[in-house]
Amino acid sequence: MKSVYIHIPFCHDICSYCDFCKMKYKKDWADEYLESLKYEIKNKYNGEKVRTLYIGGGTPSVLDIDELNKLFEIINLFDLSELEEFTIECNIESLTNEKLILFKKNGINRLSVGVQTFNDKYIKLLNRNHTKEEVFEKIEMAKMIGFNNINVDLMYALPNETIEDLEYDVDNILRLNVEHISCYSLMIEPNTKLFIDKIKPIDEDLDYDMYRYIEKRLNNREYNHYEISNYSKIGYESKHNLVYWNNNYYYGFGLSASGYLEGYRYDNTKNLNKYNAHNYVDNIVKVSEDDRLKYELILGFRKIHGINKKEFSDKFGKNIYEVFNIKELLDNKMLNEDEDYIFISDEWIYKSNEILINFV
Ligand SMILES: C[S@@+](CC[C@H](N)C(=O)[O-])C[C@H]1O[C@@H](n2cnc3c(N)ncnc32)[C@H](O)[C@@H]1O
Ligand code: SF4
Known part of the structure; x- marks a missing residue:
């Protein structure tokens, strides 16, 4: 049994803090990319049963309906007969009724939704495009369609953020009543807009106080803190991410994806042209x-x-x-x-x- 990570590197807009491998969505690029992805999977996958499958990015939910159908066609190359967990990363603005129904129909049983903050001031600073009301509407819609394993990403330690600001975000995330919450302290990475704009990180002590504040509020509401940045209701720990933390093998497919297979770790190229030319592996090392x-x-x-x-x-x-x-x-x-x-x-x-x- 294996786990599989698939990277979809497209986003509608680029967030001011993000140094993941991503680019602005263009239909032509996405179509060509899916062809290359199919080629890589056909060449590398050895037919093992897949236990957990994670489509991450970028923002996989920005793909249009035809592209998503194509993606699911590719995913059907895998042996999914004993699939336990199938996650897709989404963001609020690209989630539609039609896409959620398509996800459900194709066996996705876990959504991981990037929210980051409910506060208009920070939504703007982070260059995100949702409103607080939309977050509640879309999560409700997902629940009505039958998703009962939803993760929401929250970011804290935002520039000049106070504990009161964080309290507002935590109050709202708790009101969503989802099964899993990931909380990340903002890292200001080189080559991001925040870095170029010389935005300074908040004080380390305050960052630590925020970490403890989140832990206390979530624990009180029966979320179990099971990994430094991750909380879940009992039984809803991310099976896929536990494969990484348990140092077990997994395939990584797509631009910039990493994998760990039979004693070797590899990283795929971050260069789209190389990837499309089927030169997908950038480096591979035998793990001593x-x-x-x-x-x-x-x-x-x-x-x-x-x-x-x-x-x-x-x-x-x-x-x-x-x-x-x-x-x-x-x-x-x-x-x-x-x-x-x-x-x-x-x-x-x-x-x-x-x-x-x-x-x-
Ligand atoms: C690939 S993104 C998630 C999906 C989707 N692209 C989105 O942003 O809504 C993974 C998560 O990593 C976190 N993240 C990304 N860059 C970060 C940074 N510089 N510091 C802290 N957390 C970060 C965010 O919470 C983000 O939701
Ligand atoms: S945080 Fe998510 S939506 Fe924003 S640029 Fe990065 S991958 Fe794209």
Whole structure:
């Protein structure tokens, strides 16, 4: 059984913070791209059953109905007989009744919707195009069509944002009553409009306070904080993203997609011309045993419950204490453990990247 990620790099507008591999939607480009995608899948896919499928981007929901039909035709190249989770990334303005019905008809059972904020001031700054009312209308429409596993993305630590501003966004996201919420602290990345405009990130302490504020509000409403940036109602954790955090194999198809298969990690090209000329792989590396162990840690500690000690020894044939000198981290309480798991202590989880980089 495998997992599959498919990248659709088109968006109607480009957000001021985004450094994902994306470009403005053009019908000709999208049509040609889908042909190239079909070629790549036909060439690379080995016929395994697919357990989780994730169409991300960019914004896959900007494709028009004909293109979406073509995309589903391509997806039917996979063995979907035991598919458990099928997600598509969407944004509010491109979600229509017709597209949602088409998604449902084609087996999509999870929507991941980019909202980021309900606050007009920030919607404008981020160069997004929805209104708060539209968010409520579209999520309601999706529920009425039968989607009962919906994720919404929220961003915080926006320029000059206050805890009161965040409170407004959290109040609204809770009112949506969706199954899953992803909360990302804004990163101001080079080559984005915010960076070029010299917008400064907010104070680190405030960023941390916001992280804790979100955690408290969501926990109180029975969302389980299961990964640094992710919360879900019980049973609605993202099965696909858990494949990444569990350091398991997956295919990546499409422009800029990454994959991890049979001991090799690869990244596809970010150059559309090369991709369309079927030169899709940009680089491929064999993952050494040492690197495999490092990935296991870096990815595994993103999960709040951490790394399962028995699963670790079953996977690697040795116990975790032998492999890593974690005693020091346990002694100074950066790591904690119970009978089954080793995990980053609550006080350190927000800084877990720093710990892990020092550690590995
Ligand atoms: C590929 S986008 C999601 C789908 C869709 N394109 C959209 O934006 O509505 C993935 C998510 O990453 C988050 N994200 C993107 N760039 C970010 C940044 N620079 N800092 C923090 N979060 C970011 C946003 O929450 C965004 O919804
Ligand atoms: S955040 Fe989403 S909609 Fe905005 S540019 Fe990036 S991929 Fe496109």
